[in-house]
Amino acid sequence: MENEEDEKMQLLRSKATDLLLREEWKESIQAYSQFISLCHHHISNTRNRMDTDRVSRLRKSMCLAYSNQAEARFRLRDFNQGLKDCDEALKIEDAHFKTLLCKGKILINLDRYNLALQCFKIAVLDPQASVNSEMLNGYLEKCKKMESLLRTGGFDFSDWILSGFRGKLPELAEYIGPVEIKKSEISGRGLFATKNLDSGSLLLVTKAVAVERGILPQSDIDNSGQLVMWKNLVDKVVDSAGKCNRTYHIICKLSNGEEEESLEVPGIDMFRPDADESLFSDEKVDKGRLLSILDVNSLTEDMISTKVLGKSSNDYYGVGLWVLSSFINHSCYPNAKRFHIGDYVIVHISRDVKAGEELTFGYFDVFSPLCNRKKMASSWGFDCNCKRCKFEEGLCSKQEMKEMEIGIERGLDLGGVVYKLEECMRRWMVRGRAKGHLRASFWVAYSEVFGSEKLMRKWGRRIPAMEALLESIVDGVGSDGRILKVFMEGIKRNGNGGSGGVVEMEKAMKLGRGAYGKVMKKQAMKSILELITQS
Numbered sequence: 001m002e003n004e005e006d007e008k009m010q011l012l013r014s015k016a017t018d019l020l021l022r023e024e025w026k027e028s029i030q031a032y033s034q035f036i037s038l039c040h041h042h043i044s045n046t047r048n049r050m051d052t053d054r055v056s057r058l059r060k061s062m063c064l065a066y067s068n069q070a071e072a073r074f075r076l077r078d079f080n081q082g083l084k085d086c087d088e089a090l091k092i093e094d095a096h097f098k099t100l101l102c103k104g105k106i107l108i109n110l111d112r113y114n115l116a117l118q119c120f121k122i123a124v125l126d127p128q129a130s131v132n133s134e135m136l137n138g139y140l141e142k143c144k145k146m147e148s149l150l151r152t153g154g155f156d157f158s159d160w161i162l163s164g165f166r167g168k169l170p171e172l173a174e175y176i177g178p179v180e181i182k183k184s185e186i187s188g189r190g191l192f193a194t195k196n197l198d199s200g201s202l203l204l205v206t207k208a209v210a211v212e213r214g215i216l217p218q219s220d221i222d223n224s225g226q227l228v229m230w231k232n233l234v235d236k237v238v239d240s241a242g243k244c245n246r247t248y249h250i251i252c253k254l255s256n257g258e259e260e261e262s263l264e265v266p267g268i269d270m271f272r273p274d275a276d277e278s279l280f281s282d283e284k285v286d287k288g289r290l291l292s293i294l295d296v297n298s299l300t301e302d303m304i305s306t307k308v309l310g311k312s313s314n315d316y317y318g319v320g321l322w323v324l325s326s327f328i329n330h331s332c333y334p335n336a337k338r339f340h341i342g343d344y345v346i347v348h349i350s351r352d353v354k355a356g357e358e359l360t361f362g363y364f365d366v367f368s369p370l371c372n373r374k375k376m377a378s379s380w381g382f383d384c385n386c387k388r389c390k391f392e393e394g395l396c397s398k399q400e401m402k403e404m405e406i407g408i409e410r411g412l413d414l415g416g417v418v419y420k421l422e423e424c425m426r427r428w429m430v431r432g433r434a435k436g437h438l439r440a441s442f443w444v445a446y447s448e449v450f451g452s453e454k455l456m457r458k459w460g461r462r463i464p465a466m467e468a469l470l471e472s473i474v475d476g477v478g479s480d481g482r483i484l485k486v487f488m489e490g491i492k493r494n495g496n497g498g499s500g501g502v503v504e505m506e507k508a509m510k511l512g513r514g515a516y517g518k519v520m521k522k523q524a525m526k527s528i529l530e531l532i533t534q535s
């Protein structure tokens, strides 16, 4: 009888291993689960002390089965269950080599580098380590590097930039800078700076719960392609939330658009990859709730590489959910910017901010007039509450504003529009940052004038100097690649062999940091500046 059962188990184990080798992950998990429950059953039914050998054999087989099952779950990106399997295997054999490797790999994927490092450090002591030493050392190095990135935020994109964005994507880890979540005057909750930060400072690096990418031709008039991508994104998010309590729990902290004012303010530590697991209880996934959360919080990607390289990104479409950055409210005078690299969103400061200030970025292009911004905000489902909108609303009844807007629409002499706006601001006694706000609203006109020698000859003497105007726009809406481009072209036109003087270059570098974040190697920032002038 015992032999018969042993044979049955032997067959089941071989089947599971065979399926694993054939990379039929789901089927192999099924077979391993059956095998594991049989093992449990036999162990609990074995009372005879003479059977201790058999029990120990069964436990050994069970350890390997859990380990292989964890590997299959890892391949299916079911990290939560994979971790549980690893822990079961390690309960049986606390230094099981294969399991330690698998657990380490899973923890890397969950951005928990410190714990992963502990696994690899134990694994390296195993005799099998010598055969796998290259791989193990690779993992050990990676964990050390990523753990330091996660703590310090010392990311450097220089090498990637210097390779013209063509090389390997920079390795990233989740990073939470000097920020906290608090009640916002704009709407609901928002993200706030906990210390003074200068332009370019890194705020966040957040990995997507899910992203859906594709090429959507402009001719996709009925948006059917976009709809398919949206449905795929929903499925991916539901899948990730179903696989991981932590993921579901933190997504559920996001607004679903209803009664934002009464939403709880979560502590920032909950969003750290190494947050205490006991915070996240088992909960059944509510797809309806996820759908409305996605409606309010999903973002479209804009790729740094396509933007900087000036390639057309019109047909490219990527949409995803990044949890922590979804606490950032929109403002038409933002102080932060976001970039997407791989599956990560990177948020940095685009103009200097003080401790306690709310951090905001543009959900849409803020270099546009009030009426366009209103339309874009309404497509997001809100009326923008920001100070710039409130200020411009106070001016929109003025006849001159309407005339200037019509002037732009009809493509009249845009130098005339710039001249008129500057003159109106003097009469209306618009001061300080408010000037930058209005100038950014009429950016189309300013950029046209600065980019045209003919218009500059005609209007240049009657409007403030270009550099002062650009500075004021940065003060009004933060730095941006377009401002940098105009500035660089100005430097080129003004001589000094086309490279500008030291002071100009310092200014360009500051603008560059605001637009593209702190890039450590000077040469890399120079390379961005060169690319900008070529595009």
Ligand SMILES: C[S@@+](CC[C@H](N)C(=O)[O-])C[C@H]1O[C@@H](n2cnc3c(N)ncnc32)[C@H](O)[C@@H]1O
Residues within 6 Å of the ligand: 184, 186, 187, 188, 189, 190, 254, 255, 257, 260, 263, 296, 297, 326, 327, 328, 329, 330, 331, 332, 380, 381, 382, 383, 384, 385, 386
């Ligand atoms: C991604 S969430 C931002 C975080 C949100 N305030 C919260 O408490 O979770 C986007 C939602 O915030 C609100 N919101 C963001 N920026 C806003 C703004 N400038 N004016 C009014 N509402 C805004 C809108 O309700 C929008 O749908």
